[in-house]
Amino acid sequence: METLTLALAEVGSLTRRGFSAMGASVRFAAGAVESLRDLRTWPGQTMTQALRLGVESLPIAAFIAMFTGIVLALLASYSFTGAVPLYFVGTLVEKTVTLELAPVLTGLVLAGRVGANIAAELGTMRMTEQIDALETLCYDPLSFLVAPRVVAGLLMFPVIVAAAMIVAVASGWVASTALLHISTVEFSKGVRLFFQPFDVEYGLVKSASFGAVVTLVGSRRGLATEGGAVGVGRAATSAVVYSAILILVLDAFWAVTWLLGRQAPS
Amino acid sequence: MKRASDAVVGLVVLVVALATITAITWARQADIGGRRQLVVAHFRDVGNARVGNAVVIRGVVGGRIQAIELAPDGWVNVRMRLDPAVGLPAHPVVLLNESSLFGDWQATVVDRSALPADDALHRAVEDASHDSNALPGTSLPGIGKLTTVAGQIAGDVASVASRVGTAFDDSAARELRSSIKNVADLSATLRSIAQEHASDLDTLSDELRAAMLTLARTATSVEQTAQRLDSATTSDQARQLVDNFDVASIELRRAAVQVHDLSRRLVATEGRIDAVLANGNSVLAKIDRGQGSLGLLVNDPSLYRRADSTLAELRALAAALRANPKKYISVRLF
Numbered sequence: 001m002e003t004l005t006l007a008l009a010e011v012g013s014l015t016r017r018g019f020s021a022m023g024a025s026v027r028f029a030a031g032a033v034e035s036l037r038d039l040r041t042w043p044g045q046t047m048t049q050a051l052r053l054g055v056e057s058l059p060i061a062a063f064i065a066m067f068t069g070i071v072l073a074l075l076a077s078y079s080f081t082g083a084v085p086l087y088f089v090g091t092l093v094e095k096t097v098t099l100e101l102a103p104v105l106t107g108l109v110l111a112g113r114v115g116a117n118i119a120a121e122l123g124t125m126r127m128t129e130q131i132d133a134l135e136t137l138c139y140d141p142l143s144f145l146v147a148p149r150v151v152a153g154l155l156m157f158p159v160i161v162a163a164a165m166i167v168a169v170a171s172g173w174v175a176s177t178a179l180l181h182i183s184t185v186e187f188s189k190g191v192r193l194f195f196q197p198f199d200v201e202y203g204l205v206k207s208a209s210f211g212a213v214v215t216l217v218g219s220r221r222g223l224a225t226e227g228g229a230v231g232v233g234r235a236a237t238s239a240v241v242y243s244a245i246l247i248l249v250l251d252a253f254w255a256v257t258w259l260l261g262r263q264a265p266s
Numbered sequence: 267m268k269r270a271s272d273a274v275v276g277l278v279v280l281v282v283a284l285a286t287i288t289a290i291t292w293a294r295q296a297d298i299g300g301r302r303q304l305v306v307a308h309f310r311d312v313g314n315a316r317v318g319n320a321v322v323i324r325g326v327v328g329g330r331i332q333a334i335e336l337a338p339d340g341w342v343n344v345r346m347r348l349d350p351a352v353g354l355p356a357h358p359v360v361l362l363n364e365s366s367l368f369g370d371w372q373a374t375v376v377d378r379s380a381l382p383a384d385d386a387l388h389r390a391v392e393d394a395s396h397d398s399n400a401l402p403g404t405s406l407p408g409i410g411k412l413t414t415v416a417g418q419i420a421g422d423v424a425s426v427a428s429r430v431g432t433a434f435d436d437s438a439a440r441e442l443r444s445s446i447k448n449v450a451d452l453s454a455t456l457r458s459i460a461q462e463h464a465s466d467l468d469t470l471s472d473e474l475r476a477a478m479l480t481l482a483r484t485a486t487s488v489e490q491t492a493q494r495l496d497s498a499t500t501s502d503q504a505r506q507l508v509d510n511f512d513v514a515s516i517e518l519r520r521a522a523v524q525v526h527d528l529s530r531r532l533v534a535t536e537g538r539i540d541a542v543l544a545n546g547n548s549v550l551a552k553i554d555r556g557q558g559s560l561g562l563l564v565n566d567p568s569l570y571r572r573a574d575s576t577l578a579e580l581r582a583l584a585a586a587l588r589a590n591p592k593k594y595i596s597v598r599l600f
Contacts, residue, residue: 051271055278085366094293159279162286169289193318193370195293200286 028220032150035142045148046155053114053149053215054156058163060113061106065164068101069093069171077180086182090190093172098199102164104251107210110157111243115218118149119239122222123232131223146219150212157211158204165203206254213250214243295330302329302347307360307373307403308394309342315362315371315405321346322365323375328352331373343400346373355380359391360403373403384590422583429576433569442559448549455545459538466535473528477521484521487514 036042076092122145125131131141169191176182221239225231312334321329329348337343344360355377365372381387387404394402407415491510552558556565563570 047272047275050275055275058278155279156275159282163282166282166285166289192293192295195318197290197294200290 025220028223029216031142032146032216032219035140035147036151038140038143038147041140041143042147042151045144046151049148049152050156053110053117053152054160057110057113057156057160060109061160061164062167064105064109065097065102065168066171068105069097069168069173070175072096072101072168073172073175073180077176077182086180087186087190087193089176089180089182090173090187090192091194092190093176094169094191094195095199097168097172098165098203100203100251102168103161103203103207103210104247106161106164107157107207107214107247108244110160110210111214111247112240114153115214115239115243116236118215118218119222119225120232120236122219123225123235126223126225127228127232141223146216146223149215149219153211153215154208155211157207157214161203161207162200165200202254202258206251209250209254210247213246217243217246301350303350303352304332305329305346305348305354306400307344307346308337308397308400309344309360309362309403309405310340310390310394311405312342312344313362313371313405314364314369315344315373319370320365320372321348321375322372323352323354328375341394341397344373344403354401358401360401362403362405364406375401419583422579426576426579426583429572433573433576438559438562441557441562445549445552445558445560448552452542452545452549455542459542462535462538466531469531470528473524477524480517480521484514484517 072093073089076089077086080086080088080092122131125145131145134141134144173184173187173191176187177184218239221235221242225235227234315331315334317331317334319331320327321331329346329352331344332347333345335343335345344362346360348354354375357378358375359378359381361374361376361381362371363374364370378391381391387406390404391402394404487510491514553561553564556562
C-alpha cells in the first residue's frame, strides 16, 4: 500500500512539475510580450540583435540552402527519369524549398546558432550577476534582454529564410542546367507551373514563428541558468534541443491548421 | 557603431525583400505595366483547367490563364493574358484540353475552320458563340473520359466476344465438327455409291444389250426354224431344226443366268442405297431433334437472333469507328 502511494505521489509530482514548467514558460512568454510595452528600452537594442542573430546568420543559412537546392534537384531528377518530364524538377525544388525545407532546415540551424548563443549569453550574464545589476538599476531584463531578441528573431528569421529560398532555388537551377542538362527554360517552366504566392507566404509566416520560438526558448533557458559554467552549457544544450523539438511541433501545427484541407488555389 | 549596425540590417532586409518580391513576380509571371492583352472566353465547363495554365496558339505558349469565374446562365468565363505580340486567328475558338498525362491542362486557341470534325464539338462552340464580347470555347474530354470510353468499348467487345463464345462454345464446336464429319462421310458414301451405281448401270446396260442381241438372234433363229419347219415337211431338215432349237435353248439359258445375276446385283445396290438413306435419315433426325450446330441453328431461333444481334453490333461498332475514329481514340502527350 505504501509502495502504491509512493508511485502515485511520484506520478503526481512529475505531472505537477511538468505543468509548472509549462506554466512558467507561458508566463515567461506572456511577460516577454508584456515587456514590448516598454518602448523606451527594447527598440534601441533590436537592431543590434538583428545584426547578430539575423545578418550574421545569413552565410550559414545560404550555405545550407545552396546544398539543399543541389541535392533536391539531383534527387528529383533521379526519381523522375523516364517517368515524369524533367521540368518537374523545377516544380519540386520550388515547392519543397518554399513550403518546407528552407523554413525548417534554416530554423533548425538557427536554433543551434541563435538559440545556443542567446542561452549562453544570458546564462553567463545570470552567473556573473549582470542581470541582477540590471534589475538593481530598474531595468526590466525582459524588456532589455528578451524583447529585443524576440523581435529580432521574429523579423529576421523570415528575411533569412527568404534568402535561403532564393539561394536554394537558384542552386537547384544551376545544378539542373550544369549536371542534369535541363535547360533554363524547362526549369523555369517547372518553377512557374504550380507556383503560388501562398507557398512563400506560408514559409515566411512559419519561419517567423520559428524565430519567436527559438529566441524565447533561448532567453528562457539562459535566464534560468544555475550552477556556473556547467549550468551555462546545460542551458545552451537544452535551448537547442527544446528549440528543435518546438520547431518540428510548430511545423506540424502549421501544416495541420493551414495546409490540411487546403487545395492549390485556382 | 550603432548606426552602422542599423544600416547593415536595413540593407540586408531591403535586399532580401527586393529579391523575394522580384522572385515572386517572376514566378507568378506578373504583368508589370499591363502591356499584355486580355482575352475572355466563354465555356459551359472548364474541366480541370486552372489559373496559370498555358494558352497555346499554333503549338506555342502565348500566355496564361489569369482567372476563371462563374458567369450567369450556367457559363464560365476564363480570362487569359496573352503576350503583346500574339495575334489571334480570324475566327478564334478556345479549346480546353489536357496537355500531359499528369493532369496539366491548357487552353488552345484555334481558328473555327480548324476545329476537329466532331458534331458535338461544333454544337458546343455554336452554343458558346452568343456573347460577342467573349471568345467561344469548349473543353475536350480528358484522359479520364477517354479511358472511360475506351473501357466502354472494351466492355462492348467483351460482350460481343462473350455472345460469340456462348453461341459457339466447345460443345457447339464439337457438334459442328461432328456434323461436318457426318456430312463428309455422307458425301463420300454418296460418291462411292454413285460410282458403284454407275458401274452397275453400265454393266446392266451392257448385259441388257447383250441379252437383247441374244433374244434378237434367238428370234431370228426361231423365225428361221419356223421357216425351215415349214419346209421340213418336204425335206430332211427336221434334224437341223432340232439342232437349232438346242442352240436357242442354250442361249436362252445363258440369258436367264445373266438376268438372274443382274437382278442379284440390283438387290445389292438397293441394299447400299437403303444404307445411304438410313445414314441420311439419321443426320436429318439429329438436325430435327436440335442436335449439333445445324440442329441448333434450325430449331433455336434465339441462337439465330443472338448471332444476328452480334453481327449487327459488330457492324455498328465498325461503322462508328470508321465514321468517327477520334471519338474513340484521341491520346495526346504533353
